[in-house]
Amino acid sequence: MGAEVGVFVAAFGYLALLFVIAAWGDRRAEQGRSVIASPLVYTLSIAVYCTAWTFYGSVGRAAEAGPSFLLIYLGPTLAMLSGPLVIRKMIRIARAQRITSIADFISARYGKSSRLGALVALIALIGITPYIALQLKAITLSHAVLMDYPVAPGGPASTAGFLSDKSFWVALVLAVFIMLFGTRHLDASERHEGMVAAIAVESLVKLIAFLTVGLFTVFVLFEGPVDLFTRAASHPPLQNALSLSAVPGGALGWVSTLLLAFLAFFTLPRQFQVLVVENVDERHLTRASWLFPLYLLVINVMVIPIALAGLLLMGSDGDPDSFVLTLPLSAGREGLSLFVFIGGLSAATGMVIVETIALSTMVSNQLVMPLLLRTTKRYQGLHSDLSVWLLGIRRGAIALILMMGYLYHALIGDSYSLVTIGLVSFAAVSQFAPALLLGLYWRGACGLGAGLGMLAGMAVWSYTLLLPGFAQSGWLPLSFLEEGLFGLAWLRPYALFGLDGLDIYSHSLLWSLMANIGVLVGLSLFTRQNHLEQTQAALFADARTEGVDTPPLWQGQTTRGALHDLLRRYLGTASTARVLATVDAPHDRGRIEISTAAGIGSPENGMEESASPQLIARAEQALAGALGSASARLLITSVVRGEALDMEAVLSILDTTSQTLEYNRRLEQKSRELARIGEELRGANERLRELDRLKDEFVAMVSHELRTPLTSIRAFAEILRDSRDMPEAKRTQFLEVVVLESQRLSRLIEEMLDLARLESGRLTLQPHPLEMVALTRQGLAAVQHPIEERGVKLKVTIDLDEAWVIGDSDRLEQVIINLIDNAAKFAADTSPVVLLRLARHQGHVRLSIEDNGRGIAPADRERVFEKFHQLEQHSTASGQSRGRPRGSGLGLPISRGIVVQSGGRLWVEDATTLSGASLIMELPEAPQDKTMLATETPLPPD
C-alpha cells in the first residue's frame, strides 16, 4: 500500500510539475519572451511522436518482429529530412491562412469546404481513438506491472465495472488536466506555448528514462554489450531474432511499413499540430530536420539490448511490452522502475495532451461550429458572446475524446498488443496523405475527389483492419475472417480479392491507398473545380515565394460596424479591438484608438463607413484562426455583399506582387553594382591624383637637379668671360669645374633617359650567358681606384670559381659599379668600410654589398628605390660635408629596373657582418648546359 501511495504521489507530482511549466510558458508568451523560440525546443516538441508505443511497444515489437520496429522511426526520418521542402511549405500556407488543424488545412485547400473539414475531423476521431486507448492501456498496464510484480497483470479490467477500473480514472484525470492546460485562453486561436514547453520537457524525461534503463540492462544486468550479445547469440530461440525473416510480410512488408510511417508522420493530427500550427519560426525547421532524426536514433539505440536481455532473463512467460519495467523490477531496483514508469507516463501523457487538443480543435471547428451555424437560422439567432461557447465546446470535445478512448480500451483494447493498435491508427490517418500531399503540389486536385477518395480509403481500412479487430474481440463471428463476407472467399478481409501472403497492414495500406488515390485522381481529372476552389488550389500550390502575402480576396461591400459586431460575437471584445486596430489605414488609426478607449460598440465612430478589402480579409483570417476557414467563410459571406475575387484576379495580384518583388530585387542589385563602380572610380581617381603629385614632384626635382650644375657652369663661365686677366692656374681650375659639372649634367640626363626607357619598357637589354665572377671583378676594377682614393676600405669575398647567369653584361656591370659606389657613399665617416660578397644561394647567384654606415630604417628600405629619394636624404642629412661626390638619386631605381628585367631581385637588408645596410642583388643561375654556349660566345671586350 505504501508503494501505491508513492507511485501516486510521483505521478501526480509529475503532472503538477508539467502544469507549472505550462503556466510559466504561457506567462512568458504573454510577456513576449517566448520560451519555445528555439530549434531545440521545437525538435523536442516534435518528439511527441514517440509515445508509450515507443517507450513500451518498441521493445515488444523488437522481441517479436525483429528490426522492423525501426521502420516506425525511419519513415519519420525520411519525412523530416524532406521537411525543408514539404513542411516549410505547409507552415507558410498555414501562417498565411491562419490554419489551426489538419482538417482545417485540407478543407481550406479544397475551397474552404466545410463538408471536407467535417469528414477529416470524423476520420481523425475514428482513427485516433484506438491510439489514445493505447496510451491509457499503457499507463494502466505499467502501473499494474509496477504494483503487482512478479504477478502478471490480469485479464480485462472492465469485468470489474468501470468505477473500479483504473484506466477510467486515468482518462478522467487526463481530461481535467488537458482542459486546464490546453483551453485556458479565451482567445482560442492563439498558439499553446505553455503546452509546447511542457511537451518538450516530457520528451526529455522519456529519453533520459529510456536510456537509463538501457544502460542499466547492458552494464548492470550484463557485463557490457559484448557479454549480452554473445550470451544472446548462444541462445537458440534468438538466432533469427534480428534478421528480415522475423519481419512480418518480408521485404514487401518492410517497404509498406516504412511508407506507412512516412505518411503518418505528416498526417497524424498531433504531428501537424506541433510541426505546423505551433511552429514559431520556420527557420527552426532547418535544424530540427536533422536533430529530430537524431533524437529518434538515440531513443532506439537501447531497444534491441533490452529486448534481448528480456527474452534471455524473462523467458517466454514475460510480456515483452513491459520488459522495460520488469527488468529493473527483477533486479529489485524499485527506484529505477518508478523512474521508468514516469518516463512512460511522459510518453503517454504527452501524446494524449497534444492529440486531444488537436482533435478537440477539429471537433469544435469542423464538426460542431458549422452545424451550429447552419441550424441556428443564420448567425442572427445567437445573441450571446459565442467565444465563451467556443471554449465550452472544446472542453466538451476533450472529455468526449478521452471517454471514447477509454471505451475503446475497455471494450476491445485488450485483444491487441501496443504496436498493433498504433499501426491501425497509422493506417487510418495516412488516408489524409493523398489529399494533403497531392493538394500541395497539384493544382488540379479537386475537393470532390479528395472527399470521396478519403471515404473510399476509409471504407477499405474499416473492412481490412477495423472489422477484423471487432471479429477478434468476439463482436463479429470469426467466420467473417476465415470465410469472408457472406462466405465469399474473395472478400476475406485479410486477403481481399485473393491477395494473400502480405501482412495485414501492408495488405490494408495497399488496397486503401489504391482506392483513395484512384478516386482522387480520377475525379480530379474529370470534374470541374468551382471558383473558390481554384483560387485556394492556386494559393496552396504556388505558396513558394517568400514575402508574398495572401492578397485580399474580397471585392464586396460591408460596413465596419457589421464586421465589428460579427467579430465581437465570436472572438470577444478585446480580440476584436486588436484585429480592427491593426488593419486600419494610418489616417484613421487615431480614431480607432479613441473608440477603443471609449469602449467599442458605439456606432458613431466610423462604424457606418464601408470596410476596406484588407479589413474584410483580416477579419476572415481572424475568424478562421478561431473557427476554421470554412465557418469563417460562411460568416463573412453573411455580412458582405458582393463577390470574392476569382482565380484569375487572385493570380494576377500574386503575379504582380512577385513581379514587383523581383523588380525590387533587381533594382537593389543594380544600385549595389553602381555603388561598387563608384567606389572603384573613386579609387582610380585617388591613384591618378597620387600619380599627378608624383609627376609634379619629379619635375620639380629634375629641374632643381639640372639647375645646380647649370648654375655653377654659368657662374664660372661668366667669371672667365669677365676677368680676362685671371692667372692661368686659376683659369684652368675654373675650366676644370665647368667640364666636371658638364659631365655631371650629361650623366644626369643620360640616367634620366635610362629611367624613362626603363619605365616605359623601351630599354632593351641584350641577354646572353655571362660569368658573374669575372663581371664582378671587372666592375671592381673600375671603381676600386677612385673609391680607395677617398679613403674607403674595400673588402672582397668571392667564394665561387665561376657563376653563370643570363643578362646584359654592360648593364649589369653598371649596376655593380653603382651599388659599390653607393655603399661607399653611405659608409661611416671615420674609417669607412665596404664589403662585397659573391655567393650561391638556392639556385641564385647572390651579390651583397655592405657598408658600415648608419644603415637604413626598415620603413625607408623600399623608399630608397624611389626616384631622387637619396638626394633629399643626402642633402638634408649630411649635405656635402664629407666632400664625396653626390649622386643623382636615380642610381638605385635604375639598378632595380635592370635587375628586375634580367629576372632577378634587388633589395635592402640589415648588414650581417658590418653595422650598416646591405644591398642584395640576386640573379637566377643559368642552366648548366648554357655554359657550353658561353664558350662559343666570349664576354664582350672591356
Add this chain to the structure above:
Amino acid sequence: MLKSRRVQRLLALVILAALLFTPPLILLADQSVDGSFSWLAAYLFVSWAFVIGLAAWLLERRPEE
C-alpha cells in the same frame, strides 16, 4: 529561402536515405556470420547515423554565395 542547389542536395539526400533503408540494399546486410546475429540492425543504425550526419553537415553550413 533555401538556395536551389541546397534544395537539390537535400532531395538527393532523401533519395539516398530511402535507398539505404529499403530492399534490395538491406538484403545485403541481412546476413549472419557463423550462427551469430544478422547484421541488419547494425547496418540500419550505421546508415541512419550516416544520413543524419550528412544532413547536419548540409543544413548547418552557411549558405554559399
